[in-house]
Amino acid sequence: MTALFVALLLIFTSGSGKVARASGAKGSRFVCTAVPAGTDLNCPVDTNNRVQSTSPQEEELRNTIIQLRETILLQKETIVSQQGTIKELNSKLARCEADARSRGNARRKNTMGDLPRDPAETVEQLGKTMQSLKDRLGNLEQQLRTNASGGPFPNELKDLLKRRLSDLEGQLLTRVAELEEEKSQLYNETAAHRQRTENTLKSLLERITELEKSNSAFKSPEDFKVSLPLRTNYLYGRIKKNLPEMYAFTVCMWLKSSASPGIGTPFSYGVPGQANEIVLIEWGNNPIELLVNDKVAQLPLSVSDGRWHHICITWTTRDGSWEAYQDGERLGTGENLAPWHPIKPGGVIILGQEQDIVGGRFDATQAFVGELSNFNMWDRVLRPIDISAMANCSTYMPGNVVPWVDANVEVFGGATKEALEICEDRLFDS
Structure with a gap:
């Protein structure tokens, strides 16, 4: 009970900067009054357990305490909500990493089987996805930086988000580089196949020409x-x-x-x-x-x-x-x-x-x-x-x-x- 009373007195002190002093005393002393169990601490009482009338200063202190409580609750809810968002992003990032690893393994098993139909389109889509994630993380950082009470954004969470964003950006850039390389390989293989086809057709055409010449190797068509x-x-x-x-x-x-x-x-x-x-x-x-x-x-x-x-x-x-x-x-x-x-x-x-x-x-x-x-x-x-x-x-x-x-x-x-x-x-x- 004493601890509670002291805490309440400290809150009053921090709110108004003033305390009651014993009259006629040479030095400053705190006057403590015992409060029975079950008594509403928001209302001051006298020694006979009667509710004393409140002054405007005390009413202001009481309103400040209520606002501080509401602010603390709002901060707590905001932090819980943002932590859930961070968990969701971490989960999506983990799925992206797993998908990238599985595609990489499948590509190593059969490179031609997993080549995208249009690597340029895939690269563009990955760039859009990366920019979208950047924007979402930026918004999240901005929201957490300025909460309901204007409190600071936790440095640990900020560093975590920056590391995650940097890792994601690195993975996306790696994937873009891989797709560019696959695109180059696909172009080279297509060009080589086209060249082989043209060479085959050229050989056939030459052979047909030779046969036509051999069948028409007469001085005139009737000879x-x-x-x-x-x-x-x-x-x-x-x-x-x-x-x-x-x-x-x-x-x-x-x-x-x-x-x-x-x-x-x-x-x-x-x-x-x-x-x-x-x-x-x-x-x-x-x-x-x-x-x-x-x-x-x-x-x-x-x-x-x-x-x-x-x-x-x-x-x-x-x-x-x-x-x-x-x-x-x-x-x-x-x-x-x-x-x-x-x-x-x-x-x-x-x-x-x-x-x-x-x-x-x-x-x-x-x-x-x-x-x-x-x-x-x-x-x-x-x-x-x-x-x-x-x-x-x-x-x-x-x-x-x-x-x-x-x-x-x-x-x-x-x-x-x-x-x-x-x-x-x-x-x-x-």
């Missing part, structure tokens, strides 16, 4: 031959051009063969529903035959001596008239070969094989063995003077329906295309 050295059912050439409907035609070519018996089938044209629309064949011991719509005419030609020979066949639907030329000389004519039958369009021209179905089902016994060049076709009957000029190498006339050019002929099964200047080679054979 080549198709070689069919074996009697098989898989060596053949194919003309890429399609025939229109025709009421007459002329077919000319150069042939070289010594096969026996019979040279086989230099060419055949088949259409849906009729595999023997046009066929030139020498099979077994039979003479060379011309088939039109599966109708047959025997031709007085002989080309199996192993030398180059120029062959031309003409036909017209009018009366089914035909003519056969060898080396510029007309050796035979005839009529009634599929008269009034138009040649059907939409078929396939095969060099070296007779077709049992359109474009296929070849018979090895009917295959052409030898070399063939300058296969041309017209949709009209050529004049004898034109045929003679081509056979004598005094002129060259490409067919208006099927011209003999490299791009129009493809070979299969081991057949080859080789360079050939037919007239020079024929003169050499002669």
